Amino acid sequence: MTTVPEVRTRVRIPLRFGEGPAVGSEAVTFAGLSDGLEHVAFVLGKPGPVPLVRLHSECLTGDVFHSARCDCGPQLAEAVARISEVGGYVLYLRQEGRGIGLYNKLDAYALQDSGLDTYAANAALGLPEDARDYTAAAQMLTVLGVQQLDLLTNNPDKVAQLARHGIDVREQVRTGVFANENNVRYLRAKAEQTGHTLALPFEDWPASSAV
Numbered sequence: 001m002t003t004v005p006e007v008r009t010r011v012r013i014p015l016r017f018g019e020g021p022a023v024g025s026e027a028v029t030f031a032g033l034s035d036g037l038e039h040v041a042f043v044l045g046k047p048g049p050v051p052l053v054r055l056h057s058e059c060l061t062g063d064v065f066h067s068a069r070c071d072c073g074p075q076l077a078e079a080v081a082r083i084s085e086v087g088g089y090v091l092y093l094r095q096e097g098r099g100i101g102l103y104n105k106l107d108a109y110a111l112q113d114s115g116l117d118t119y120a121a122n123a124a125l126g127l128p129e130d131a132r133d134y135t136a137a138a139q140m141l142t143v144l145g146v147q148q149l150d151l152l153t154n155n156p157d158k159v160a161q162l163a164r165h166g167i168d169v170r171e172q173v174r175t176g177v178f179a180n181e182n183n184v185r186y187l188r189a190k191a192e193q194t195g196h197t198l199a200l201p202f203e204d205w206p207a208s209s210a211v
């Protein structure tokens with residue numbers, strides 16, 4: 001018997017990014033999600049009938065420790081700021097390391113330091129280049145009553161997977177490009193290999209310090 005997903009708890013959590021005042025949010029937890037993971041939705045502002053939504057994949061190093069090897073931290077801050085202005089949701093998805101987990105991601109980082117790119121490093125570990133499945137995200141949106149949305153992302157796979165689950169992505173809204181000398185190789189790989197809609201060309205970007 002399959003369980004029908006439902007809301008478990010709604011609780012107020014003011015969010016503070018940087019020095020500014022706290023942004024009001026409500027965290028929503030769920031029961032019965034397909035993958036059994038503890039994904040959390042943050043409701044920001046007053047979502048209208050077509051809310052702005054970000055599916056944010058967990059990145060401990062970027063989101064919490066502000067690692068410069070990726071762009072996750074600034075993307076999360078941007079998402080909270082933009083979505084709280086217009087009303088919508090950040091779904092914080094427990095998909096650390098594109099779904100391979102934290103230790104595997106750090107193993108992959110070590111391989112990248114000896115020359116592999118982000119996708120080849122996963123492959124060298126015998127792991128998928130991107131293991132993320134957005135079924136649970138679609139379930140969360142359905143439970144929240146969201147059938148149509150604008151999606152804040154540069155990743156075409158998120159749009160395609162949501163569509164396959166019957167969620168109507170009205171518009172793909174690009175996230176910012178937060179390039180620095182530590183993440184420029186990574187961003188370039190995302191644009192060139194998985195079609196992320198990052199602004200090209202790269203000539204204006206900082207030079208990579210990574211090999």
Ligand SMILES: Nc1nc2c(ncn2[C@@H]2O[C@H](COP(=O)(O)OP(=O)(O)OP(=O)(O)O)[C@@H](O)[C@H]2O)c(=O)[nH]1
Pocket residue numbers: 055056057058059060070071072075095096097098099100104105108109118122152153154155158175186190196
């Ligand atoms: N395996 C692996 N995961 C990484 C690496 N760098 C970042 N990640 C993870 O990648 C996820 C974020 O994915 P990204 O490809 O940066 O961005 P995206 O979510 O696909 O696309 P956007 O919606 O445009 O941000 C997070 O779970 C990070 O932990 C890496 O080098 N290797």
Ligand SMILES: [Zn+2]
Pocket residue numbers: 059061062063070071072073
């Ligand atoms: Zn990251």
